[in-house]
Amino acid sequence: MTIGFIGTGEITKAVVTGMSTVDGEKPTILVSPRNEEIAAGLADRFENVEIAASNQAVIDGAETVCLALRPGDAEEIIKTLKFGPSHHVISFMPTFSQARLSGIVAPATRITLVTPLPAVAFHGGPTPVFPPDEDAIAMFDPLGTVVAAETDDEYQAMCVATASLAGAYAYYETIADWLQAKNLPADKARAFSGAVFYALAATARNAPEMSFSELTHESATRGGTNEQVLKHLKDNNVYTAFSKALDGIWDRFENAKPSSD
Ligand SMILES: NC(=O)c1ccc[n+]([C@@H]2O[C@H](COP(=O)([O-])OP(=O)(O)OC[C@H]3O[C@@H](n4cnc5c(N)ncnc54)[C@H](OP(=O)(O)O)[C@@H]3O)[C@@H](O)[C@H]2O)c1
CATH class of the missing domain: 1.10.3730.10 (ProC C-terminal domain-like)
Incomplete structure (x- = not known):
């Protein structure tokens, strides 16, 4: 499985580090070229990490795409990209609901919201997941403790608690x-x-x-x-x-x- 990341900032660094240091098989990871320094650091450190040529190249090369952009920039950036109907979109952006994302990642419809904390880097981070998508849970479970939310409000409450x-x-x-x-x-x-x-x-x-x-x-x-x-x-x-x-x-x-x- 190839997991792509758009927005290679602090939380992507933590998640990619966690995923690349689990025991056993590591996923193939494709990160967007920005932030250049963080992307280069991850690709240098981990054999399973590659830097894509562009944001669109991340989407074209991965079945699962994690969105880790700053909330103020995200919508404009995502609107310029083309997703396919079979993409699984995983958003780390707590202020973006599924409904809002579905309008900008269509025709992709499988959207999961997760809010990993930086301690996922050393497999000690709590991660709320909504809805309880089995693949998303399996991705984040080895990085600490996944708590799956059954409703939007349950998910929002956990995101609030991270404050x-x-x-x-x-x-x-x-x-x-x-x-x-x-x-x-x-x-x-x-x-x-x-x-x-x-x-x-x-x-x-x-x-x-x-x-x-x-x-x-x-x-x-x-x-x-x-x-x-x-x-x-x-x-x-x-x-x-x-x-x-x-x-x-x-x-x-x-x-x-x-x-x-
Ligand atoms: N940090 C956390 O603990 C945490 C935890 C859970 C969720 N989140 C959420 O995750 C998202 C990212 O947070 P963060 O802390 O990782 O922020 P961040 O460190 O600022 O990372 C955002 C990254 O997006 C990059 N970027 C800007 N424009 C881009 C573009 N056009 N294409 C591709 N990448 C672009 C930025 O690159 P430049 O550096 O070059 O500007 C930056 O590296 C936010 O929505 C945040 O709320 C964060």
């Missing part, structure tokens, strides 16, 4: 900064806060049957220090603020939809 990453890092930055303010050297503060972060992630990963509420409850010993911090954060509406921030991103996605969607 939580910087806020989550800032939480651990707050802990590291606090440790430094207590005179712990910066390298130790980074190491310790990072280790707490990894420990929590590993604990949650190793116990998928436990809800986050159960994990929270288990960590907050009655009368203990964790319970005190949790109560303080809740009393100060920290989690309500986080949830409201995600509502703001949901509204942004809704407002970005063309009125025909």
